[in-house]
Amino acid sequence: MNRPPLHHELYLIAHDNSGKPLVHQSSMALGLAGAVLLELALGDRLAATEGGVSVRDSTSVGDAVADSLIPLILRDRTARDIAFWTKKVAEDVYDRTRESLVSAGVLNRVTRRRLGVLSQTRHELADIASVVRACSGVRAAVEGREEPDARCAALCGLVGVLQVDAALYLGQPSNQLIGRLRGIAEESSRVVQDVVGTVDTLISEAAVAVYR
């Protein structure tokens, strides 16, 4: 069975059932951007080295957000690094991920009026099973029931960095759980370590940015 893109899974884990984000949008966007880069890197489309990010294979991975990044990286002549591309992708990844989830029927756009006056649009889950599926690999890895593959380790690392561990409903102390999630990513491949570490740093830098 084809698994949904990493950023779709992360989006679902990082929102509650009513569509409310569990973390600040700037943190969320950086996490989703990291997921897009990891999707491409783990699919052998990108190589991230100290010399910068480069394209290995320009064939589609079947995800509009990830596929649209490849031509951008191909056009870049300065071999920008992971941090640059994470910030670049983060500019619009949140809206694009949400729209693709709506198009796929995973989310429903619902408009209500608050206090009978203010219009508010939420993107609610169509079926809770999609979140359960997104969480299952991470839960199994944390509980030690399954050996995580690189993709699962990447998702664990991003869930840990975004501190949305409560969505896993594992009943463990948060600090311990986040430590375990990060640990899984650190034991994984170099690219997972690098991207997760970069997202972590950029989230901190966004928190102390002068303007946003």
Add this chain to the structure above:
Amino acid sequence: MQPQESVEQFGYRQELRRGVGLTDLVFYGLIFMVPIAPFAIFGLVYSRSGGMPVLTYLIGMIALLFTAASYAQMVKAFPLSGSVYNYAGRGIAPPVGFLTGWAILLDYLLAPCLLYLVASIAINTTVPQVPVWAWLIIFVAVNTVINLRGIRMTVKLTKVLIIAELAVLALFLVVGVWALLQGRGREFSLAPLFNPDTFSWPLVFGAVSVAVLSFLGFDGISMLVEESTGGSAQVGRAMRLALILAGVLFVAQVWVAALLVPDPGGLLVRDTGTAFYDAATVAGGEWLAHVTSAATAISWGLANTLVAQVAVSRLLYAMARDRQLPSFLAKVSVKNSVPANATLLVATLSIVLGLWMSTREDGVDLLSSLINMGALVAFIVLHVSVIVHYVVRGRSPNLWSHLVMPLIGMAILVFVVINANILAQQVGLVWLGVGALVLLGLYVAGRRPTLRSFAVPEKSA
């Protein structure tokens, strides 16, 4: 050789979106400096300077123009978002960077406390039924909630606030000059600029050590170098422009206020803390005093504290990430995207110190002297950084920019420090001594200072 212009030369990549223009940079510097800053400390500067606040502000501006020139040189050499901590660390050596960061930490940590105290005193003159200490708690609480909620100053809001402050200033100047023309106050004179009866260099430089407070914040512009549309050259230009603009505004307002002071002799002997508002009352009546005090409260207590919080958070984050301060200060709340620990530390410190200072008659004086002491020491090291980086290491032939100007700037600042408040000098020395001990402790613990601030990690931690 082309000036080093790119963060990429330091192994970093251009991370922040370049989108802040010259006007935005100048406005950011002005909001940090507060164009109406002398409203709050006018009486103090007037009494300390022997009734020559205009001369005091002019000397302060000139001294800091030299500092801005050194900033521009270091920003050009190291176009990284940081502070004097970064420049001294890279320009001289990491341990010097640590001690410089430690010195300016005194400024950054205490600045919010002073802002809250001044805002509380200002609003207390309008609503005296609520005591200063209660206002202080209200200001700290409101700002802490705003900061913890992740509400940040926007470029647009910065402009709106600056325009509002300038409008109040224009109102004071128009009403003040009109009042002087009508014969209220004293007739125009050069005494606020130079009074041979009271003049002495130590006196004026002692006053500069207080007045320089109004200019602090121009250095905050350097935090935006990676977002600047014109790079480091534009940041240097913005610093100069902001300083000159602020200097002109400060000189204009203190000149008019000095001519309107109702009891100049009494103010020379003792600052009441409300001298500017008393002058505003002479000019336009009670309503103008209320407008100016409310403007002071809002600009110091809300606008300026928001940017001050960003500055202190960034410095704490940078030093903690470099393992030079406890690591909990580098932790941020992912949920709200705010440096929660740094925010709470500043709030606690502001409450404790602010309540104590509100009980002291010289609270504002002492706090501002301490803040200035930290900043002045850091600025002196900045000048040294320019000389070491360009002349000693780089063998620069441009001796005017890289040796003479830093030396002049340094000499003025040293003279200001020598003539500053004795208690501030003592506390400043103790603070630096503690910093030296912490540095020693870092070496003993095998954590000698290295600079990594605002860099993407080489590998995940």
